[in-house]
Amino acid sequence: MHLFPHLSQRILNTPLALHPQKAEVAVAALAERLGIARVVRADGSSIVAFDDDEEWSRPAREPQRGYDLVSGIAVIQVEGMLVQKTGTLRPYSGMTGYDGIRANYLTALADKQARAIVLDLNSGGGEVSGCFDLVDTIHATRGDKPVWAICGDHAYSAAYALASACDRVTVPRTGGTGSVGVITMLVDYSRAIAEAGLAVHFVHYGDRKALEGRQAYQGVKKDLLARLQADVDAMGDLFVETIARNRSLSVASVRAQQADHYLGAAGVAAGLADSVMAPDEAFAALLAQLGDA
Template sequence: MINYPHLAQRLFNVPIAITPQKAEVVMAALADRFGIARLFRANGDAVALDGFGYDSEPAQDRAYEVVAGVAIIPVTGTLVQKLGTMRPYSGMTGYDGIRANLSMALEDKDVRAIVLDIDSPGGEVAGCFDLADAIFKARGTKPIWAILTESAFSAAYALASACDRIIVPRTGGTGSVGVICMHVDMSKALGAAGITVTLIHYGDRKTDGSDMQPLSKEALSRFQADVDAMGELFVKTVARNRKLSAAVVRGTQATTFLGAEGVEIGFADAVMAPDEAFRSLLAELG
Protein backbone atom coordinates (compact mmCIF):
# COMPACT_ATOMS: atom_id res chain seq x y z
CA MET A 1 0.00 0.00 0.00
CA ILE A 2 1.36 3.41 -0.98
CA ASN A 3 1.95 5.87 1.85
CA TYR A 4 0.29 8.92 0.30
CA PRO A 5 0.95 11.33 3.20
CA HIS A 6 4.63 10.39 2.98
CA LEU A 7 4.62 11.11 -0.74
CA ALA A 8 2.95 14.45 -0.06
CA GLN A 9 5.78 15.37 2.32
CA ARG A 10 8.28 14.60 -0.46
CA LEU A 11 6.42 16.67 -3.05
CA PHE A 12 5.44 19.81 -1.17
CA ASN A 13 7.72 22.58 0.18
CA VAL A 14 10.79 20.98 -1.40
CA PRO A 15 12.27 21.68 -4.84
CA ILE A 16 11.23 19.11 -7.41
CA ALA A 17 12.25 18.85 -11.03
CA ILE A 18 8.96 17.98 -12.67
CA THR A 19 6.78 19.46 -15.38
CA PRO A 20 4.09 21.88 -14.14
CA GLN A 21 1.37 19.79 -15.80
CA LYS A 22 2.39 16.73 -13.79
CA ALA A 23 2.60 18.86 -10.65
CA GLU A 24 -0.98 19.97 -11.23
CA VAL A 25 -2.08 16.35 -11.59
CA VAL A 26 -0.46 15.54 -8.27
CA MET A 27 -2.14 18.52 -6.63
CA ALA A 28 -5.53 17.44 -7.95
CA ALA A 29 -4.95 13.87 -6.83
CA LEU A 30 -4.24 15.01 -3.28
CA ALA A 31 -7.06 17.54 -3.16
CA ASP A 32 -9.80 15.34 -1.73
CA ARG A 33 -8.17 14.64 1.61
CA PHE A 34 -4.66 15.95 1.12
CA GLY A 35 -2.95 12.64 0.97
CA ILE A 36 -5.75 10.16 0.50
CA ALA A 37 -6.81 10.11 -3.14
CA ARG A 38 -4.82 8.20 -5.76
CA LEU A 39 -1.60 9.98 -6.46
CA PHE A 40 -0.33 8.09 -9.46
CA ARG A 41 -1.85 5.95 -12.19
CA ALA A 42 -0.51 2.55 -11.33
CA ASN A 43 -1.33 -1.16 -11.11
CA GLY A 44 1.83 -2.27 -9.31
CA ASP A 45 3.12 -4.35 -12.22
CA ALA A 46 6.67 -4.04 -13.50
CA VAL A 47 6.91 -2.30 -16.87
CA ALA A 48 7.36 -4.68 -19.79
CA LEU A 49 10.46 -4.05 -21.86
CA ASP A 50 9.40 -5.24 -25.29
CA GLY A 51 9.10 -1.90 -27.05
CA PHE A 52 12.21 -2.34 -29.16
CA GLY A 53 10.92 -5.36 -31.05
CA TYR A 54 13.62 -7.84 -29.99
CA ASP A 55 13.44 -10.98 -27.88
CA SER A 56 15.27 -10.50 -24.62
CA GLU A 57 17.74 -12.91 -23.07
CA PRO A 58 16.82 -14.68 -19.83
CA ALA A 59 16.85 -12.22 -16.94
CA GLN A 60 18.70 -14.58 -14.56
CA ASP A 61 19.50 -12.46 -11.51
CA ARG A 62 19.38 -9.18 -13.41
CA ALA A 63 16.75 -6.54 -12.74
CA TYR A 64 17.19 -5.28 -16.31
CA GLU A 65 16.67 -6.97 -19.66
CA VAL A 66 19.55 -7.72 -22.01
CA VAL A 67 18.59 -7.48 -25.67
CA ALA A 68 21.24 -8.41 -28.25
CA GLY A 69 23.95 -7.51 -25.76
CA VAL A 70 22.32 -4.23 -24.73
CA ALA A 71 21.09 -3.69 -21.18
CA ILE A 72 17.77 -1.85 -21.15
CA ILE A 73 17.17 0.07 -17.94
CA PRO A 74 13.61 1.44 -17.60
CA VAL A 75 13.18 5.02 -16.40
CA THR A 76 9.44 5.59 -16.36
CA GLY A 77 6.83 7.55 -14.46
CA THR A 78 7.60 9.86 -11.56
CA LEU A 79 11.21 9.70 -10.38
CA VAL A 80 11.86 9.40 -6.65
CA GLN A 81 15.03 9.19 -4.61
CA LYS A 82 14.38 5.87 -2.85
CA LEU A 83 11.82 3.37 -4.08
CA GLY A 84 13.48 0.25 -2.73
CA THR A 85 13.06 -1.72 -5.95
CA MET A 86 15.19 -1.99 -9.05
CA ARG A 87 12.24 -1.88 -11.43
CA PRO A 88 9.54 0.75 -11.90
CA TYR A 89 6.68 0.22 -9.47
CA SER A 90 3.30 1.87 -8.99
CA GLY A 91 4.00 4.59 -11.54
CA MET A 92 7.41 5.48 -10.12
CA THR A 93 11.09 4.70 -10.71
CA GLY A 94 13.71 5.10 -7.99
CA TYR A 95 17.08 6.70 -8.54
CA ASP A 96 18.39 3.96 -6.24
CA GLY A 97 17.19 1.28 -8.65
CA ILE A 98 18.56 3.07 -11.72
CA ARG A 99 21.95 3.47 -10.03
CA ALA A 100 22.07 -0.20 -9.02
CA ASN A 101 21.10 -1.36 -12.51
CA LEU A 102 23.66 0.95 -14.10
CA SER A 103 26.45 -0.32 -11.84
CA MET A 104 25.63 -3.95 -12.57
CA ALA A 105 25.28 -3.39 -16.31
CA LEU A 106 28.66 -1.68 -16.44
CA GLU A 107 30.22 -4.77 -14.83
CA ASP A 108 28.11 -7.32 -16.71
CA LYS A 109 30.31 -9.22 -19.19
CA ASP A 110 27.28 -9.97 -21.36
CA VAL A 111 26.46 -6.27 -21.79
CA ARG A 112 28.11 -4.32 -24.60
CA ALA A 113 26.04 -1.15 -24.28
CA ILE A 114 23.40 0.40 -22.05
CA VAL A 115 20.10 2.04 -22.96
CA LEU A 116 18.06 4.16 -20.59
CA ASP A 117 14.50 3.59 -21.80
CA ILE A 118 13.01 6.92 -20.68
CA ASP A 119 9.43 8.09 -20.53
CA SER A 120 9.07 10.40 -17.54
CA PRO A 121 7.89 13.90 -16.59
CA GLY A 122 10.61 14.13 -13.94
CA GLY A 123 10.42 13.97 -10.17
CA GLU A 124 12.45 14.62 -7.07
CA VAL A 125 15.56 16.78 -7.05
CA ALA A 126 17.02 14.76 -4.18
CA GLY A 127 19.33 12.14 -5.66
CA CYS A 128 18.84 13.28 -9.26
CA PHE A 129 22.07 15.16 -9.85
CA ASP A 130 24.27 12.66 -8.03
CA LEU A 131 22.90 9.98 -10.36
CA ALA A 132 23.37 12.24 -13.40
CA ASP A 133 27.01 12.70 -12.37
CA ALA A 134 27.43 8.93 -12.03
CA ILE A 135 26.06 8.38 -15.54
CA PHE A 136 28.28 11.14 -16.93
CA LYS A 137 31.38 9.65 -15.27
CA ALA A 138 30.56 6.23 -16.74
CA ARG A 139 30.88 7.56 -20.29
CA GLY A 140 33.60 5.76 -22.17
CA THR A 141 33.20 2.52 -20.20
CA LYS A 142 30.39 1.29 -22.43
CA PRO A 143 28.13 3.21 -24.83
CA ILE A 144 25.22 4.71 -22.89
CA TRP A 145 22.25 5.92 -24.89
CA ALA A 146 19.01 7.51 -23.81
CA ILE A 147 16.22 6.26 -26.06
CA LEU A 148 13.04 8.15 -25.27
CA THR A 149 9.72 6.33 -25.42
CA GLU A 150 8.28 9.14 -25.50
CA SER A 151 9.67 11.98 -23.40
CA ALA A 152 12.34 13.00 -20.92
CA PHE A 153 11.37 16.13 -19.05
CA SER A 154 12.93 17.91 -16.09
CA ALA A 155 14.68 15.42 -13.76
CA ALA A 156 14.35 12.72 -16.42
CA TYR A 157 16.08 15.02 -18.87
CA ALA A 158 18.89 15.60 -16.37
CA LEU A 159 19.54 11.85 -16.51
CA ALA A 160 19.17 11.68 -20.29
CA SER A 161 21.58 14.57 -20.78
CA ALA A 162 24.30 12.58 -19.00
CA CYS A 163 24.17 9.81 -21.62
CA ASP A 164 26.39 9.65 -24.71
CA ARG A 165 23.43 10.14 -27.05
CA ILE A 166 19.78 11.11 -26.76
CA ILE A 167 17.30 9.84 -29.34
CA VAL A 168 13.79 11.28 -29.30
CA PRO A 169 10.78 10.20 -31.39
CA ARG A 170 8.88 12.74 -33.50
CA THR A 171 6.10 12.99 -30.94
CA GLY A 172 8.38 12.85 -27.90
CA GLY A 173 9.88 15.70 -25.94
CA THR A 174 12.94 16.96 -24.12
CA GLY A 175 13.73 19.88 -21.86
CA SER A 176 11.89 21.51 -18.95
CA VAL A 177 15.23 22.40 -17.38
CA GLY A 178 13.75 24.02 -14.31
CA VAL A 179 12.68 23.49 -10.73
CA ILE A 180 9.32 24.02 -9.05
CA CYS A 181 8.24 24.14 -5.41
CA MET A 182 4.61 23.85 -4.32
CA HIS A 183 3.08 25.19 -1.12
CA VAL A 184 -0.46 24.46 0.02
CA ASP A 185 -2.22 26.83 2.44
CA MET A 186 -4.97 24.94 4.27
CA SER A 187 -5.62 27.63 6.89
CA LYS A 188 -8.78 29.09 5.29
CA ALA A 189 -10.24 25.66 4.60
CA LEU A 190 -9.62 24.62 8.20
CA GLY A 191 -11.15 27.85 9.47
CA ALA A 192 -14.24 27.33 7.34
CA ALA A 193 -14.55 23.87 8.82
CA GLY A 194 -14.41 25.30 12.32
CA ILE A 195 -10.96 23.93 13.04
CA THR A 196 -8.31 26.12 14.67
CA VAL A 197 -4.70 24.95 14.58
CA THR A 198 -2.13 26.50 16.91
CA LEU A 199 1.52 25.95 15.96
CA ILE A 200 3.72 25.88 19.06
CA HIS A 201 7.33 26.07 18.03
CA TYR A 202 10.88 27.00 18.97
CA GLY A 203 12.80 28.91 16.31
CA ASP A 204 11.34 31.65 14.16
CA ARG A 205 11.72 29.68 10.94
CA LYS A 206 10.55 26.33 12.33
CA THR A 207 7.06 26.63 10.85
CA ASP A 208 8.12 27.99 7.46
CA GLY A 209 6.13 26.20 4.79
CA SER A 210 3.51 24.77 7.15
CA ASP A 211 0.23 24.14 5.34
CA MET A 212 -1.60 25.33 8.45
CA GLN A 213 -0.73 28.97 7.79
CA PRO A 214 -0.22 31.37 4.87
CA LEU A 215 3.27 31.44 3.41
CA SER A 216 5.18 34.40 4.83
CA LYS A 217 7.33 36.70 2.68
CA GLU A 218 10.42 35.50 4.55
CA ALA A 219 9.60 31.86 3.93
CA LEU A 220 8.82 32.54 0.27
CA SER A 221 12.16 34.31 -0.13
CA ARG A 222 14.03 31.40 1.44
CA PHE A 223 12.24 28.80 -0.66
CA GLN A 224 12.82 30.85 -3.80
CA ALA A 225 16.55 30.96 -2.99
CA ASP A 226 16.60 27.17 -2.68
CA VAL A 227 14.74 26.78 -5.99
CA ASP A 228 17.13 29.20 -7.69
CA ALA A 229 20.16 27.27 -6.38
CA MET A 230 18.74 23.96 -7.61
CA GLY A 231 17.83 25.55 -10.94
CA GLU A 232 21.39 26.80 -11.47
CA LEU A 233 22.74 23.34 -10.62
CA PHE A 234 20.37 21.90 -13.22
CA VAL A 235 21.48 24.42 -15.86
CA LYS A 236 25.19 23.82 -15.23
CA THR A 237 24.72 20.04 -15.25
CA VAL A 238 22.93 20.04 -18.61
CA ALA A 239 25.42 22.53 -20.06
CA ARG A 240 28.31 20.27 -19.08
CA ASN A 241 26.63 17.08 -20.25
CA ARG A 242 25.51 18.46 -23.62
CA LYS A 243 28.52 20.73 -24.24
CA LEU A 244 26.29 23.79 -24.37
CA SER A 245 26.79 27.19 -22.83
CA ALA A 246 24.98 27.79 -19.55
CA ALA A 247 23.43 30.87 -21.14
CA VAL A 248 21.80 28.76 -23.87
CA VAL A 249 20.40 26.26 -21.38
CA ARG A 250 19.24 28.98 -18.98
CA GLY A 251 17.69 30.86 -21.88
CA THR A 252 15.27 28.02 -22.58
CA GLN A 253 13.44 29.08 -19.40
CA ALA A 254 12.30 25.50 -18.72
CA THR A 255 10.63 25.22 -22.14
CA THR A 256 9.80 21.76 -23.44
CA PHE A 257 10.77 20.86 -27.01
CA LEU A 258 8.91 18.51 -29.32
CA GLY A 259 10.90 16.04 -31.40
CA ALA A 260 13.21 17.83 -33.82
CA GLU A 261 12.99 21.08 -31.85
CA GLY A 262 15.05 19.38 -29.15
CA VAL A 263 17.72 18.48 -31.68
CA GLU A 264 17.83 22.07 -32.95
CA ILE A 265 18.40 23.51 -29.47
CA GLY A 266 21.03 20.85 -28.68
CA PHE A 267 18.96 18.84 -26.20
CA ALA A 268 18.87 15.69 -28.37
CA ASP A 269 21.03 14.12 -31.07
CA ALA A 270 18.53 12.58 -33.48
CA VAL A 271 14.85 11.96 -34.16
CA MET A 272 14.00 8.29 -34.54
CA ALA A 273 11.37 5.82 -33.49
CA PRO A 274 12.60 3.73 -30.53
CA ASP A 275 13.05 0.54 -32.55
CA GLU A 276 14.98 2.44 -35.22
CA ALA A 277 17.17 4.01 -32.54
CA PHE A 278 17.88 0.59 -31.09
CA ARG A 279 18.88 -0.79 -34.49
CA SER A 280 21.15 2.21 -34.94
CA LEU A 281 22.90 1.40 -31.67
CA LEU A 282 23.33 -2.24 -32.70
CA ALA A 283 24.78 -1.14 -36.03
CA GLU A 284 27.37 0.99 -34.23
CA LEU A 285 28.26 -1.92 -31.96
CA GLY A 286 28.84 -4.08 -35.05
Protein backbone atom coordinates in the same frame (compact mmCIF):
# COMPACT_ATOMS: atom_id res chain seq x y z
CA MET B 1 -10.10 10.47 6.83
CA HIS B 2 -6.74 9.16 5.71
CA LEU B 3 -4.34 11.70 4.19
CA PHE B 4 -2.29 9.60 1.74
CA PRO B 5 0.93 10.79 3.42
CA HIS B 6 3.43 8.86 1.29
CA LEU B 7 2.42 10.62 -1.92
CA SER B 8 1.77 14.03 -0.39
CA GLN B 9 5.21 14.28 1.21
CA ARG B 10 6.83 13.58 -2.15
CA ILE B 11 4.81 16.24 -3.97
CA LEU B 12 4.08 19.10 -1.56
CA ASN B 13 6.63 21.46 0.03
CA THR B 14 9.61 19.83 -1.69
CA PRO B 15 11.58 20.92 -4.78
CA LEU B 16 10.69 18.99 -7.92
CA ALA B 17 12.40 18.80 -11.27
CA LEU B 18 9.11 17.98 -12.92
CA HIS B 19 7.30 19.09 -16.05
CA PRO B 20 4.50 21.47 -14.97
CA GLN B 21 1.75 19.43 -16.63
CA LYS B 22 3.00 16.31 -14.86
CA ALA B 23 2.99 18.23 -11.59
CA GLU B 24 -0.66 19.11 -12.17
CA VAL B 25 -1.49 15.45 -12.81
CA ALA B 26 0.29 14.43 -9.60
CA VAL B 27 -1.56 17.03 -7.53
CA ALA B 28 -4.89 16.05 -9.12
CA ALA B 29 -4.21 12.41 -8.33
CA LEU B 30 -3.45 13.33 -4.73
CA ALA B 31 -6.66 15.32 -4.43
CA GLU B 32 -8.71 12.41 -5.75
CA ARG B 33 -7.06 10.08 -3.28
CA LEU B 34 -7.66 12.04 -0.10
CA GLY B 35 -9.04 9.42 2.17
CA ILE B 36 -6.76 6.66 0.82
CA ALA B 37 -3.63 5.60 2.70
CA ARG B 38 -0.81 3.21 1.92
CA VAL B 39 1.26 1.97 4.84
CA VAL B 40 4.42 -0.05 4.36
CA ARG B 41 5.28 -2.49 7.13
CA ALA B 42 8.80 -3.21 8.34
CA ASP B 43 8.73 -6.59 6.56
CA GLY B 44 8.06 -4.94 3.20
CA SER B 45 4.39 -5.84 2.89
CA SER B 46 1.87 -3.08 2.33
CA ILE B 47 -1.62 -2.20 3.47
CA VAL B 48 -3.89 -0.27 1.13
CA ALA B 49 -7.07 1.18 2.60
CA PHE B 50 -9.75 2.58 0.31
CA ASP B 51 -12.23 3.34 3.10
CA ASP B 52 -12.81 2.46 6.72
CA ASP B 53 -14.34 -0.91 5.87
CA GLU B 54 -12.10 -2.21 3.09
CA GLU B 55 -8.43 -3.02 3.45
CA TRP B 56 -6.11 -5.82 2.56
CA SER B 57 -2.42 -6.57 2.62
CA ARG B 58 -0.16 -7.88 -0.08
CA PRO B 59 3.47 -9.05 0.04
CA ALA B 60 6.27 -7.09 -1.54
CA ARG B 61 7.14 -8.02 -5.12
CA GLU B 62 9.49 -10.92 -5.58
CA PRO B 63 13.09 -9.90 -6.34
CA GLN B 64 13.74 -9.74 -10.06
CA ARG B 65 16.48 -8.74 -12.43
CA GLY B 66 16.75 -5.00 -12.69
CA TYR B 67 17.25 -4.73 -16.44
CA ASP B 68 16.75 -6.72 -19.62
CA LEU B 69 19.62 -7.90 -21.80
CA VAL B 70 18.63 -7.55 -25.44
CA SER B 71 21.30 -8.54 -27.98
CA GLY B 72 23.93 -7.71 -25.38
CA ILE B 73 22.42 -4.32 -24.50
CA ALA B 74 21.27 -3.66 -20.95
CA VAL B 75 17.91 -1.87 -21.15
CA ILE B 76 17.03 0.05 -17.98
CA GLN B 77 13.47 1.31 -17.66
CA VAL B 78 12.97 4.87 -16.40
CA GLU B 79 9.25 5.56 -16.16
CA GLY B 80 6.75 7.68 -14.29
CA MET B 81 7.55 9.87 -11.30
CA LEU B 82 11.24 9.78 -10.36
CA VAL B 83 11.88 9.59 -6.61
CA GLN B 84 14.95 9.25 -4.45
CA LYS B 85 14.24 5.74 -3.20
CA THR B 86 11.69 3.00 -3.85
CA GLY B 87 13.69 -0.06 -2.78
CA THR B 88 12.93 -1.72 -6.13
CA LEU B 89 15.02 -2.23 -9.24
CA ARG B 90 12.21 -1.62 -11.70
CA PRO B 91 9.45 0.97 -12.00
CA TYR B 92 6.77 0.24 -9.43
CA SER B 93 3.40 1.83 -8.68
CA GLY B 94 4.00 4.63 -11.19
CA MET B 95 7.43 5.54 -9.81
CA THR B 96 11.07 4.81 -10.55
CA GLY B 97 13.68 5.24 -7.82
CA TYR B 98 17.07 6.79 -8.40
CA ASP B 99 18.35 4.04 -6.11
CA GLY B 100 17.13 1.38 -8.54
CA ILE B 101 18.48 3.19 -11.60
CA ARG B 102 21.88 3.58 -9.92
CA ALA B 103 22.04 -0.10 -8.92
CA ASN B 104 21.03 -1.19 -12.42
CA TYR B 105 23.45 1.18 -14.12
CA LEU B 106 26.47 0.21 -12.03
CA THR B 107 25.61 -3.48 -12.35
CA ALA B 108 25.29 -3.15 -16.12
CA LEU B 109 28.67 -1.39 -16.28
CA ALA B 110 30.25 -4.40 -14.57
CA ASP B 111 28.20 -6.97 -16.51
CA LYS B 112 30.49 -8.62 -19.08
CA GLN B 113 27.45 -9.65 -21.10
CA ALA B 114 26.32 -6.04 -21.46
CA ARG B 115 28.14 -4.35 -24.32
CA ALA B 116 26.14 -1.15 -24.04
CA ILE B 117 23.48 0.45 -21.84
CA VAL B 118 20.17 2.06 -22.78
CA LEU B 119 18.04 4.24 -20.53
CA ASP B 120 14.52 3.60 -21.84
CA LEU B 121 12.89 6.88 -20.85
CA ASN B 122 9.26 7.81 -20.47
CA SER B 123 9.05 10.25 -17.58
CA GLY B 124 8.02 13.79 -16.83
CA GLY B 125 10.63 14.06 -14.07
CA GLY B 126 10.37 14.02 -10.30
CA GLU B 127 12.31 14.79 -7.15
CA VAL B 128 15.45 16.89 -7.15
CA SER B 129 16.82 14.93 -4.20
CA GLY B 130 19.11 12.20 -5.53
CA CYS B 131 18.86 13.28 -9.16
CA PHE B 132 22.09 15.20 -9.71
CA ASP B 133 24.26 12.72 -7.83
CA LEU B 134 23.06 10.02 -10.21
CA VAL B 135 23.54 12.31 -13.20
CA ASP B 136 27.15 12.91 -12.12
CA THR B 137 27.72 9.16 -11.77
CA ILE B 138 26.53 8.53 -15.33
CA HIS B 139 28.53 11.45 -16.70
CA ALA B 140 31.69 10.38 -14.89
CA THR B 141 31.56 6.90 -16.46
CA ARG B 142 31.14 8.08 -20.03
CA GLY B 143 33.40 6.05 -22.27
CA ASP B 144 33.33 2.87 -20.20
CA LYS B 145 30.53 1.53 -22.41
CA PRO B 146 28.21 3.18 -24.93
CA VAL B 147 25.29 4.66 -23.00
CA TRP B 148 22.28 5.88 -24.94
CA ALA B 149 19.15 7.64 -23.74
CA ILE B 150 16.30 6.44 -25.94
CA CYS B 151 13.07 8.31 -25.31
CA GLY B 152 10.08 6.07 -25.83
CA ASP B 153 7.93 9.15 -25.46
CA HIS B 154 9.34 12.02 -23.42
CA ALA B 155 12.14 12.84 -20.99
CA TYR B 156 11.40 16.05 -19.15
CA SER B 157 13.13 17.82 -16.29
CA ALA B 158 14.78 15.29 -13.91
CA ALA B 159 14.34 12.55 -16.53
CA TYR B 160 16.03 14.78 -19.09
CA ALA B 161 18.86 15.44 -16.62
CA LEU B 162 19.54 11.69 -16.66
CA ALA B 163 19.27 11.57 -20.45
CA SER B 164 21.68 14.47 -20.88
CA ALA B 165 24.43 12.55 -19.06
CA CYS B 166 24.34 9.78 -21.69
CA ASP B 167 26.51 9.62 -24.82
CA ARG B 168 23.55 10.05 -27.14
CA VAL B 169 19.93 11.17 -26.78
CA THR B 170 17.24 10.16 -29.25
CA VAL B 171 13.64 11.31 -29.27
CA PRO B 172 10.68 10.27 -31.45
CA ARG B 173 8.88 12.79 -33.64
CA THR B 174 6.06 13.18 -31.15
CA GLY B 175 8.22 12.84 -28.02
CA GLY B 176 9.66 15.64 -25.92
CA THR B 177 12.81 16.79 -24.17
CA GLY B 178 13.71 19.74 -21.96
CA SER B 179 11.86 21.46 -19.12
CA VAL B 180 15.18 22.30 -17.47
CA GLY B 181 13.76 23.92 -14.37
CA VAL B 182 12.69 23.43 -10.75
CA ILE B 183 9.31 23.97 -9.13
CA THR B 184 8.00 23.66 -5.60
CA MET B 185 4.41 23.82 -4.38
CA LEU B 186 3.49 25.29 -1.00
CA VAL B 187 -0.16 24.82 -0.04
CA ASP B 188 -1.73 27.48 2.22
CA TYR B 189 -4.47 25.81 4.30
CA SER B 190 -5.01 28.78 6.61
CA ARG B 191 -8.17 30.17 4.98
CA ALA B 192 -9.85 26.75 4.81
CA ILE B 193 -8.95 26.11 8.45
CA ALA B 194 -10.35 29.49 9.53
CA GLU B 195 -13.58 28.94 7.59
CA ALA B 196 -13.95 25.59 9.34
CA GLY B 197 -13.68 27.35 12.69
CA LEU B 198 -10.41 25.66 13.57
CA ALA B 199 -7.02 26.91 14.75
CA VAL B 200 -3.68 25.11 14.56
CA HIS B 201 -1.05 25.80 17.22
CA PHE B 202 2.59 24.74 16.96
CA VAL B 203 4.85 24.34 19.97
CA HIS B 204 8.44 24.45 18.77
CA TYR B 205 12.02 25.25 19.72
CA GLY B 206 13.82 27.54 17.26
CA ASP B 207 12.19 30.35 15.30
CA ARG B 208 12.69 28.62 11.97
CA LYS B 209 11.70 25.11 13.07
CA ALA B 210 9.10 23.70 10.65
CA LEU B 211 8.65 27.19 9.19
CA GLU B 212 7.08 25.95 5.95
CA GLY B 213 4.66 23.71 7.81
CA ARG B 214 3.66 26.37 10.31
CA GLN B 215 2.99 29.00 7.68
CA ALA B 216 1.09 26.53 5.52
CA TYR B 217 -1.43 26.25 8.37
CA GLN B 218 -1.19 29.80 9.75
CA GLY B 219 -0.73 31.87 6.59
CA VAL B 220 2.20 32.05 4.16
CA LYS B 221 4.28 35.24 4.40
CA LYS B 222 6.38 36.92 1.72
CA ASP B 223 9.67 36.26 3.53
CA LEU B 224 9.09 32.51 3.35
CA LEU B 225 8.25 32.71 -0.35
CA ALA B 226 11.45 34.69 -0.92
CA ARG B 227 13.46 32.09 0.96
CA LEU B 228 11.94 29.23 -1.01
CA GLN B 229 12.54 31.14 -4.25
CA ALA B 230 16.23 31.47 -3.34
CA ASP B 231 16.45 27.71 -2.76
CA VAL B 232 14.70 26.96 -6.05
CA ASP B 233 16.97 29.43 -7.87
CA ALA B 234 20.06 27.68 -6.48
CA MET B 235 18.78 24.29 -7.61
CA GLY B 236 17.79 25.73 -10.97
CA ASP B 237 21.29 27.12 -11.48
CA LEU B 238 22.74 23.70 -10.68
CA PHE B 239 20.34 22.13 -13.18
CA VAL B 240 21.24 24.58 -15.95
CA GLU B 241 24.98 24.24 -15.33
CA THR B 242 24.71 20.43 -15.32
CA ILE B 243 22.86 20.33 -18.65
CA ALA B 244 25.33 22.78 -20.17
CA ARG B 245 28.23 20.56 -19.08
CA ASN B 246 26.62 17.33 -20.23
CA ARG B 247 25.53 18.61 -23.63
CA SER B 248 28.51 20.93 -24.30
CA LEU B 249 26.21 23.95 -24.42
CA SER B 250 26.71 27.40 -22.98
CA VAL B 251 25.09 28.09 -19.62
CA ALA B 252 23.49 31.18 -21.13
CA SER B 253 21.82 29.21 -23.92
CA VAL B 254 20.34 26.66 -21.53
CA ARG B 255 19.16 29.38 -19.13
CA ALA B 256 17.59 31.24 -22.05
CA GLN B 257 15.28 28.27 -22.62
CA GLN B 258 13.48 29.28 -19.42
CA ALA B 259 12.53 25.66 -18.67
CA ASP B 260 10.68 25.31 -21.98
CA HIS B 261 10.06 21.86 -23.44
CA TYR B 262 10.59 20.83 -27.05
CA LEU B 263 8.86 18.38 -29.33
CA GLY B 264 10.87 16.03 -31.55
CA ALA B 265 13.18 17.90 -33.92
CA ALA B 266 12.87 21.12 -31.91
CA GLY B 267 14.79 19.41 -29.10
CA VAL B 268 17.56 18.52 -31.54
CA ALA B 269 17.69 22.13 -32.75
CA ALA B 270 17.96 23.32 -29.15
CA GLY B 271 20.91 20.98 -28.56
CA LEU B 272 19.04 18.79 -26.10
CA ALA B 273 18.86 15.69 -28.31
CA ASP B 274 21.04 14.24 -31.05
CA SER B 275 18.52 12.75 -33.45
CA VAL B 276 14.86 12.12 -34.09
CA MET B 277 14.28 8.37 -34.09
CA ALA B 278 11.55 5.96 -33.14
CA PRO B 279 12.71 3.77 -30.24
CA ASP B 280 13.18 0.65 -32.40
CA GLU B 281 15.11 2.68 -34.97
CA ALA B 282 17.37 4.08 -32.24
CA PHE B 283 17.98 0.60 -30.83
CA ALA B 284 18.92 -0.65 -34.32
CA ALA B 285 21.32 2.29 -34.69
CA LEU B 286 23.03 1.34 -31.43
CA LEU B 287 23.35 -2.25 -32.59
CA ALA B 288 24.90 -1.01 -35.83
CA GLN B 289 27.40 1.04 -33.82
CA LEU B 290 28.30 -2.12 -31.93
CA GLY B 291 28.96 -3.88 -35.24
CA ASP B 292 25.81 -5.97 -35.43
CA ALA B 293 24.41 -4.37 -38.59
